[in-house]
Amino acid sequence: MANKRVGKRTVRLQNNPTIISAASVVGPKEGQGPLKDYFNLVLQDDLYGEKSWELAESKMVQTAMQMAVKKADKKLEDVNYLLGGDLINQILPASFAARELGVPFFGIYGACSTMAEGMCLSAMLIDGGFADLILSGTSSHYCTAERQFRFPLELGNQKPMTAQWTVTGAGSVLIAPNEKGPKVRYVTVGKVIDKGIDDGNNMGAAMAPAAIDTIYSYFNDTKDDPNSFDIIATGDLGLLGKQITEDLLKEKGIDISNVYTDCGIEIFDLEEQDVHCGGSGCGCSATVFAGYIYQKLLNKEFNKVMLVSTGALLSPTSTLQKQTIPCVAHAVVIEND
Amino acid sequence: MANKRVGKRTVRLQNNPTIISAASVVGPKEGQGPLKDYFNLVLQDDLYGEKSWELAESKMVQTAMQMAVKKADKKLEDVNYLLGGDLINQILPASFAARELGVPFFGIYGACSTMAEGMCLSAMLIDGGFADLILSGTSSHYCTAERQFRFPLELGNQKPMTAQWTVTGAGSVLIAPNEKGPKVRYVTVGKVIDKGIDDGNNMGAAMAPAAIDTIYSYFNDTKDDPNSFDIIATGDLGLLGKQITEDLLKEKGIDISNVYTDCGIEIFDLEEQDVHCGGSGCGCSATVFAGYIYQKLLNKEFNKVMLVSTGALLSPTSTLQKQTIPCVAHAVVIEND
Structure with a gap:
């Protein structure tokens, strides 16, 4: 059996892949919630200065990634891989962010499981000696998700009480081999x-x-x-x-x-x-x-x-x-x- | 530097990840092309017995994956990961195939780069000792792509001479550590x-x-x-x-x-x-x-x-x-x- 596997489904990492930094950007509503003091940037405007919500979402994840790199005192040129994806058709926000960041890019799609999917893959790629620094992150935006999956916002549709509210926010982690940190x-x-x-x-x-x-x-x-x-x-x-x-x-x-x-x-x-x-x-x-x-x-x-x-x-x-x-x-x- | 990296962008694999089998399923038009004798299955009907082209595309990639496993004389239960994705919104064909195959699933999105993206990731996961057997594959379908990216087929739109024709087909590889094969x-x-x-x-x-x-x-x-x-x-x-x-x-x-x-x-x-x-x-x-x-x-x-x-x-x-x-x-x- 492959030497890092435990039981049927689990992998134990052996070379201490470390989350050396993390960053988050959220929308105005999330910035009024109970976790507001933990986010790095709370937007006042969910268009974030862009012409469309999709471009705003892309800028959010791009910002979260740039912040994670900066917080760790690293440079984008030193990042070997970027893993990202989101809910939007053809993962437009992540792809456009990857273009701006210029880091070799693995697009992933796991719907709302994307954050953990990216962290699983990133941790294994670091652990296996394939990279020194990997950025992984994802985003969602209430306005891009609603109009793609449900109804135009302008309709003002009501939702049943079982429904949930799509978070406007982006989060990113930077992972490296065996450094200080979790x-x-x-x-x-x-x-x-x-x-x-x-x-x-x-x-x-x-x-x-x-x-x-x-x-x-x-x-x-x-x-x-x-x-x-x-x-x-x-x-x-x-x-x-x-x-x-x-x-x-x-x-x-x-x-x-x-x-x-x-x-x-x-x-x-x-x-x-x-x-x-x-x-x-x-x-x-x-x-x-x-x-x-x-x-x-x-x-x-x-x-x-x-x-x-x-x-x-x-x-x-x-x-x-x-x-x-x-x-x-x-x-x-x-x-x- | 991470020990498997070569130069700025390349990784050299060290533990002989081997493509132990591969399988392909194509549509009728591809089955009349110059490579027709190389494909494992040529469909006579691009709906493949399903009610929609999207479900047909999903069945194609599922079939290609099952064939790759069978050709290598392995069992689906022994496959640790499945990597797949496609052009269709929210990678519906790959996700539905993963549900049927029951293998832990990494959804990926690289548009038409998906085959190589999946092979890059699979080879590294095998090389790093994280898995004994990984299935990777992807699909496209002329009818699902046309109606999603361009126009309803029923319109019979013409295309400029710079345009290309979306292949109806699915391909899959099975990768394992250090076995016989490429x-x-x-x-x-x-x-x-x-x-x-x-x-x-x-x-x-x-x-x-x-x-x-x-x-x-x-x-x-x-x-x-x-x-x-x-x-x-x-x-x-x-x-x-x-x-x-x-x-x-x-x-x-x-x-x-x-x-x-x-x-x-x-x-x-x-x-x-x-x-x-x-x-x-x-x-x-x-x-x-x-x-x-x-x-x-x-x-x-x-x-x-x-x-x-x-x-x-x-x-x-x-x-x-x-x-x-x-x-x-x-x-x-x-x-x-």
Whole structure:
């Protein structure tokens, strides 16, 4: 068996890939939420000086990446690879950002699981001796996502209470071999799971089984103890999906309830901010990780963390063709020395 | 410097990642082209028994992956990762195939560079000891691409002579550490290059600068000799893009003219099949590699090959917003022992 594999699905990294910096940019609404003090930049205008929301989203992820490089006192020329992607057709924001940044580019697509997908791949590429510095990041924007996946904003459509609110935000991490900072210890890559839900306004319930499968696989492979974590954070399951995940994992003998939260619940004040079941979008787990969780790791308030970004791999075309929603979740385990 | 890097942009693999099998599925038109005898399955019906072209494309890539696993006498349960993506919004065909195959999934997006992008990542993940078996593949379909990127087929629009014809086809490779078969020796990952072309019917010219940048980087990093290759194949530059690439590389001191071809030119009979500048789409380099080139490697007619899949990272949204076309090209160098 390949020497870094543990159990059926998990990889143990052996050369201390280190998250040497992280940066986050969020929109005005996110900048009024409970995590507002953790973000590096809060935009006053969600067009960010651009002519379209798509170009604004691209500029957000570009800014988050530039900030991560600057915070680590590195140069863009020294970055070997950039991994990025987002929800927008043909990952326009990430591709355009990669053009501006001039770093060799792996485009990835994992819907809202993209942050963890990029971190899994980046950690392995660093661990394997293929790169000295990798930037990984992602973004989402309420206005680009709404008009692509649902309705023109101008319609002012209402949403059912199971729906979530796409985060306007971008987050990025910079990973290097064996430096000072939090280390990526394990990654567990998700299978695509589809339990037959076809309601794009109930993504939490659609994605929960993928999160359950990945979290269960990690604990089954490593025999690790959930209570050894300071926090286990799923990406954007929201209120409903979080409850399903917690309950069904408990039925399978894994009790994460003491340490479990969901980035979609953390980023907004669910009662005050009218976001129904919580935040969603690639930018949700990206900004909560790059902002809040990373800062807590640096402060040693958290010393062991699991990020499980969750993605719904539907498209407007698959919805029109009456298909159900395939989902995926990737787990990254990060520890301080 | 990370121990597997060579020069500025290239990685030398050290543990003999081996392409142990490859498989290809093509549509009826491709099955009448000059490479028809190299493909494993030629469909008689481009709906492949499905209700939509998108579902047909998904079934094609699923079939190509299943065939690659079967040809190597392996089982799907033994495959650690599946890397896939395609041109379709939210990579619907790859995601749906991953759901059916049940293998942990990294979704990727590199437009028509996806085949080489997946092979670069897969070779590194195998080389680094993270997996024992990785499936990588991609697809395109004339009918899904036309209606998404251009016009409804029912309109019967004409195209300018610079345009290319999207290949209906899927190709897949299975990669394992140090087995019998052709080895991936080097990978050079592309930067996103945009020289200002905004005409989606002139993709060859848009993508050529990205191919030039990547091919030049490989030779600059390794000091390898172009004439040591049996074939250097770009993905889908077509007639026009191929000529640009050959000419501009020669100006930069790299003469690949003796060994250079383009998959988009090989797959169709340009005069008989009315495809203007040639084939395009993720499936173009995927099927030409998994069909023709891989077979020639097995036969030892080719012993050293460079595949440079080329991708145009535009979207219908970026086109409507009058943006230019960012492009990318990734190179994979494969050798027999």
